Amino acid sequence: MQRGISYLLPEDKKIMQEAADQYIFSANEIIIKQGDAAQGIYIMNEGTIIVEQDGMILARLGPGEIFGEMSYIEGKPVSATIVSESESKIALISVPKANELLTTYPDLASRFFKTLVVNLSSRLRNTSKRLAQIRLGRGEDAPSSKLAKVNMMTKNQIPIELVNTLSEIKLALEKTTLKLQEHKINIDKAYDDVEIVLNRAVEIVKEYTNEENIFEASYSDLLAFRNEEELEIGIGALIFRELFSTLTLSNTMARLYARPRGVPEDYEAGNSIRENVPTGDGQLGGLVDKWFLNRPICHGRRAEASFVKKYLTNQKQITQFRFNICDLASGTASTTSAILNQFPNGNAICIDRDSQSLQYVLAEENDLKLMDRIKAICVDISELWSESSEIYLETQDIFLALGLFEYLNDQEVVDLLRLCTKKMNPGGALLFTTILPSHPDLILMSHLLEWRVKPRNHQQLKKLFSKAGVSIKDKLIIIDDDNFISYGIYVS
């Protein structure tokens, strides 16, 4: 219950402790099983406990926190299993004693219930906010956050040159398919053809959505009353509709576009990029997939693990002892797996809101015998800094935020930076990557895959660190690479 505001006074806690029976639970011991009735109100004195379902952590509580209070009040069985994560000392106020306590000490009862109500209210407000976003179709949680993209431009605003170029592109792809079917060209030549044509497609999106051409389109029908953003979307949508059937032959792009888990980079898409084995449908599917997997965005994602490994290899003072990694919005957790494989002293917490992704991660780690070193917490990372957070996070040596900042707005990045710096051990580090505004695939991502991100340059990143109240002098290094990705290291 202490996750959030507490109105309980030290003397209240003392009275509660006196009324409680003390228990010691060993690591991994079940405290309450899902469906069992709670025995009363539990107070954590030492250690940590986790609330889990299907091996995944939904909440994580540390010393001083109270749990079981809801079940006590409602008189209903608990909805998830509670397990002692490490050896834990827990005080239990049994139901009869709790009843007696709250009757005997009305002031304590009042503060107890006020704390309960305020925290419940805060959690309800957060839930309502997220639900409202979903209902309004906003945010990544929304069941369908794709735009209809129709009616964005009038027929007079469609550049005829663009229509002709698109016809040429489609014709070229058809010809390549036919030649492949008739064995007139080999697969390498076909790939060369596909690469030229699809690169041209990306170029025309870039060309026709640039400021000058959008201005020309605006001028072409002055009474269309379409603003520049609408015209840009309209041009992108026109190209997207013409190329959709080709692009979605690619396994990776089809998955990124369809986003069955509500986010573009879910486990399957992330894995496809990581494994880099082109697959797809029909004659061209594999070739289109290969073309996409060769794009800078995919190279950048694959390079993330080596960036982290390289950093840790040089950090002997961290890796020679037991060290903790917190992988934020971990996705496939491929980098974390690679680190744990290389550094036997490492332990990791993977935090992601996609339960399927985490289940796959856990299954993979089981196969790799890493299960006892990795924990999966299924929450949106914004829960970590919310007032009513149910995630107790101990201090960490390494925070990983790989490809995460581009999905967060400025305030969320600031909140995340505050959390990381607060929970970072001395000598620890936050390692992050983020897409640069000059990234050549941004056009492809936003217009052809509906994969919208917020790129940032060094100056923008530094501004966010400064807004988070974090001193960056001699502590922050940001380096760009050929894939238009910024690699950042912030050392505490």
Next chain:
Amino acid sequence: MIPENKHHPDIHNYDDIPIIPTRVIHADLARKKFGEKFDILAPYYMYGDPLADKLIHRLNELPAGQGTKLVSQAMHSGLSSVHRPPKELIDFFEAVEDVPLWIDWDLFEKGGSAVLRAGHLAIIVLGAYSLPLSYASPDGNKPLLFTKKLIDRATRRLVETSRFILEICRPGGLQQGHAGYQITLRVRLMHAQVRRLLIKRGIWRMADWGMPISQSDMLATNLLFSVLMIDGLKKLGFHLSEEEIHAVMQLWRYAGLLMGIQENLSVITFQEGYRILTMMKDTSAPPNEDSIRLVQALRQCPNDISISMFLPKTVNKLINADLFQAFLFAVTRYLIGDTMADQLKIEKNHFHYFFPPVFAGISLVSFLSQLNSIINTMTVKEGVKVWDRVVELSKHLPN
């Protein structure tokens, strides 16, 4: 200081914007020659059309396609037919639908008929006098230069301008919901949209060029269709009565109001209009390369326009596009004068030797046709047919 009610919704800082742009030159000479008129008019180079500008700003915020529907509905069936109109639409159409007391539809019809009956001649005046003079002002033509399409589409511009004049001049053309009324409001909103696009793009130099398509520019354009049309027709020998001249001026005065020209800038008489045009010309820079480019683009018109649709069959057999274009340039030189023609690089040719007898013939025929009402009605009908044929050409031109 630019008064706040004249501010454009996309300009957020007026601190560095002067009262008169640098495009206005020879101010002292103009003051001497035109007196207080100069100081009254010059600041209007900085003003746009606040009602239209605010409406456009709002329409661009609406979901795609909704703005077009709202405007079409209001233009076609009036403001009262629009369900829950935005405030900016109410303000705009309330002003537009507020008909002034001086309106005289019969007089407008007389003015319109005078222009329509001039048929071929009026279109020649438009293409060879009004448009070249409008391009001559280097700063007035700036909005045309920011898009490739407008420079290269001289013929379409000529044809669309012809349609604009035709619909305004038709009987009742400017009455609410009629074609002339709708086309005038559309042009007004197009101007507002151009203003918005140029300002938002950040490439427009307000301090030098003034407001894009300013009040003064709109007034100049309006006078091209009234004063220069009358002047051009008269110079070609076409006979217009004093009543017709007055009627043409009043018709365009109202068209100007609908176009967004403020009432205090309304021009009532031909002489007054001519004087204002002269003042604008005297205070403008001479034609530059852009002016030449725009005027020279008019050369393509005779090639684009199928001459058979424009000229009588007998003449058509004797003439080709190059010859016709040379003839038009000779007319232009005659109308705008040698100095301006040289500045616009309009070459000399020998057509002008034929002008005196031709213009004398025009004068006689147009004078006689006015004496008989039946002949006059027939002339108007024939004139409208010519305008219609030119407007029809738009179907055959590329977008």
